[in-house]
Structure formats: structure tokens, C-alpha cells
Amino acid sequence: xxxxxxxxxxxxxxxxxxxxxxxxxxxxxxxxxxxxxxxxxxxxxxxxxxxxxxxxxxxxxxxxxxxxxxxxxxxxxxxxxxxxxxxxxxxxxxxxxxxxxxxxxxxxxxxxxxxxxxxxxxxxxxxxxxxxxxxxxxxxxxxxxxxxxxxxxxxxxxxxxxxxxxxxxxxxxxxxxxxxxxxxxxxxxxxxxxxxxxxxxxxxxxxxxxxxxxxxxxxxxxxxxxxx
Ligand SMILES: [Zn+2]
Numbered sequence: 383x384x385x386x387x388x389x390x391x392x393x394x395x396x397x398x399x400x401x402x403x404x405x406x407x408x409x410x411x412x413x414x415x416x417x418x419x420x421x422x423x424x425x426x427x428x429x430x431x432x433x434x435x436x437x438x439x440x441x442x443x444x445x446x447x448x449x450x451x452x453x454x455x456x457x458x459x460x461x462x463x464x465x466x467x468x469x470x471x472x473x474x475x476x477x478x479x480x481x482x483x484x485x486x487x488x489x490x491x492x493x494x495x496x497x498x499x500x501x502x503x504x505x506x507x508x509x510x511x512x513x514x515x516x517x518x519x520x521x522x523x524x525x526x527x528x529x530x531x532x533x534x535x536x537x538x539x540x541x542x543x544x545x546x547x548x549x550x551x552x553x554x555x556x557x558x559x560x561x562x563x564x565x566x567x568x569x570x571x572x573x574x575x576x577x578x579x580x581x582x583x584x585x586x587x588x589x590x591x592x593x594x595x596x597x598x599x600x601x602x603x604x605x606x607x608x609x610x
Pocket of ligand 1 (some may be wrong): 564568579580
């Protein structure tokens with residue numbers, strides 16, 4: 383409760399600097415890291431992502447500054463270095479990963495599939511020198527075998543999910559490993575909201591995977607449901 387009061391006070395203080403007379407802010411349990419607001423004239427009311435709970439006053443202030451900049455100047459928010467560092471910190475993940483997982487659907491919450499073990503695949507990527515990061519990443523298969531979205535990740539929460547459509551004995555292990563590599567690349571390349579997800583640098587990195595061509599063609603077959 384104290385935390386909420388501190389957060390709202392920070393929003394009010396920053397809001398005044400931006401010329402807002404009335405500012406309300408409360409936490410809201412969005413699944414993703416997201417904040418919404420309603421503005422009427424110089425009054426604004428925020429629903430702030432509750433993943434910021436416990437972040438501390440300087441983060442509240444910087445974060446509010448980003449949002450007010452966006453509201454007033456009608457441009458995308460760019461996080462300050464302080465907010466960015468906080469969002470990338472181990473502390474942030476420690477505070478929020480579990481909460482995020484409780485809100486996640488369609489996960490088995492385990493790296494052990496029927497056929498493949500994601501931890502083993504990750505270690506194999508490390509041995510190949512393709513993954514150096516990834517400490518504390520939560521790995522899971524999806525519950526349902528999605529054929530069109532083979533992998534998913536939350537860069538902020540360090541969660542990676544691989545479609546259980548790839549957890550089958552008639553697919554070689556490098557297909558799931560390649561998708562895992564793709565998601566780990568997202569985690570490595572970070573959270574800059576201004577870059578596009580699959581830009582040329584990303585593609586270049588992705589193709590360091592030795593069997594990317596074969597893996598891609600297997601993925602097409604899985605999507606067309608024409609495996610085996
Ligand atoms: Zn991707």
C-alpha cells in the first residue's frame with residue numbers, strides 16, 4: 383500500500399511539471415508490461431503495470447516522465463537509461479517472473495517434453511558457442527501444439543516457450559533447438575522498443591545456426607501439417 387502511495391505521488395509530481403492538475407495512478411495486473419491511461423483535459427488517470435511494484439521512487443519518476451512525454455508530445459516513449467537498466471536487471475526478473483508465469487496460459491511450465499528436453503538443447507547451443515547468456519531463463523513447452531507460432535518469448539521476464547508441435551520423435555532435435563536459438567537471440571538482443579524484431583542484424587545472427595536451412599524447411603512442413 384505504501385508503495386502504491388509512493389508511486390502515485392511520483393506520477394502526481396511529474397504530472398504537475400507537465401502541466402497536469404489532476405493525476406491518479408493505481409496498479410493494474412496486466413499480463414504484459416503495459417500501462418494505460420484516460421485523459422480529460424488536464425486530468426489523467428493511469429493504470430500502471432503492477433510489475434513496477436517495489437521499483438523505488440527514482441524509477442517511478444523516470445517512468446512517469448516517459449509516459450507524460452508520450453501523452454503530451456504524441457510520440458512513442460523512449461525509456462531513460464535508468465528505467466531501461468532496471469527493466470533489464472536480474473532484480474526485475476526476480477521480482478516479477480513468477481507473477482508473470484502465474485498469468486501465462488498454454489504452458490507446461492516444464493523444460494521436459496515427451497521427447498526433448500529444452501535444458502539439454504540450451505546446453506547444446508552453449509557448447510556450439512551460440513548462446514552465452516540465458517542464466518535464469520525459464521524454459522517451457524507450450525501445452526497445445528501450435529503449428530504457426532513455434533516459439534514465444536518475453537524478453538523482460540526471461541521466459542521462453544517452444545511449441546510442443548516440435549516435441550516429436552519424427553522431427554530431428556535441431557528443429558526445436560533452432561527455434562530455441564531464435565528466442566534466445568531475442569533475449570540477447572534486448573528490449574529496445576524502437577528496433578524491429580527481425581531486422582537484418584537479427585537475421586544475420588540467426589543464420590549462424592549451422593543447420594538453419596534444414597530447420598526452416600522442417601518448420602514449413604510442420605506448419606503445413608505434412609510431417610512424416
Ligand atoms: Zn522472433
